Amino acid sequence: MSDTLKLDSTSVSSLSEDSERKAVDPEDVNWVIRNRRSTKPRCLNGEKIEDEIVWQILENANWAPTHGLTQPWRFKVFTGEGLHTLANFQADLYKKLTPESSFKADKYKRMKTNVLSASHVIVICMKRQQSEKLPEVEEIEAIACSVQNMALTATAYGVCSFWGSGGVTYTEELKDFLGLEERDRCFGYLYLGYSDTPAKDSSRSPIQSKVEWFG
Numbered sequence: 001m002s003d004t005l006k007l008d009s010t011s012v013s014s015l016s017e018d019s020e021r022k023a024v025d026p027e028d029v030n031w032v033i034r035n036r037r038s039t040k041p042r043c044l045n046g047e048k049i050e051d052e053i054v055w056q057i058l059e060n061a062n063w064a065p066t067h068g069l070t071q072p073w074r075f076k077v078f079t080g081e082g083l084h085t086l087a088n089f090q091a092d093l094y095k096k097l098t099p100e101s102s103f104k105a106d107k108y109k110r111m112k113t114n115v116l117s118a119s120h121v122i123v124i125c126m127k128r129q130q131s132e133k134l135p136e137v138e139e140i141e142a143i144a145c146s147v148q149n150m151a152l153t154a155t156a157y158g159v160c161s162f163w164g165s166g167g168v169t170y171t172e173e174l175k176d177f178l179g180l181e182e183r184d185r186c187f188g189y190l191y192l193g194y195s196d197t198p199a200k201d202s203s204r205s206p207i208q209s210k211v212e213w214f215g
């Protein structure tokens with residue numbers, strides 16, 4: 001059985017209806033993109049997101065562009081008891097990997113608790129193409145696109161998100177814990193949840209300073 005998903009698949013219930021639509025209001029797209037904010041895990045209130053919404057978020061990750069259709073994104077979703085497992089694992093690993101002289105008790109405590117205020121933590125992983133024909137950077141770029149799809153979908157549903165890549169993100173031990181193979185990668189956690197506090201403002205310098213226009 002093919003595991004590829006077509007736009008008219010029934011796996012996302014409202015999709016076939018939506019595919020009749022020619023376009024969305026560009027203002028809506030602008031709104032979602034410009035109102036996506038990173039909400040720190042400590043600002044999340046522990047309220048649960050319905051799993052159906054999380055599946056919509058994951059579904060949209062799956063529609064990211066992917067050179068050669070390698071679809072390298074793999075996601076490990078932690079929620080409920082799973083969050084405790086992840087929290088204990090990362091705190092213990094921090095303790096194991098940190099020399100006594102640089103060990104910080106408050107960081108250890110943070111690692112024990114920071115994921116617990118999220119509703120779901122999606123660990124962002126990459127499955128490296130078996131043949132390695134594509135440059136790895138293109139797989140990483142596809143992953144980044146998939147994460148942005150998730151963050152924007154979350155925003156559209158009123159869900160807060162935060163991509164965190166600190167702590168034990170790039171360790172071999174985390175890869176083992178997640179069941180990744182040697183050439184696979186982990187790029188951090190996408191924390192999802194709700195917050196009672198307004199998101200922190202964000203800013204960008206003008207796009208004109210980053211664009212060269214020819215012709």
Ligand SMILES: Cc1cc2nc3c(=O)[nH]c(=O)nc-3n(C[C@H](O)[C@H](O)[C@H](O)COP(=O)(O)O)c2cc1C
Binds near residue numbers: 037038164201202
């Ligand atoms: C690949 C990636 C990794 C990130 N890792 C962290 C992180 O470890 N800690 C952190 O505070 N923010 C992290 N961020 C979020 C940025 O800090 C955030 O996007 C930036 O502050 C701008 O805020 P905004 O997203 O609300 O506009 C990461 C963002 C990306 C794209």
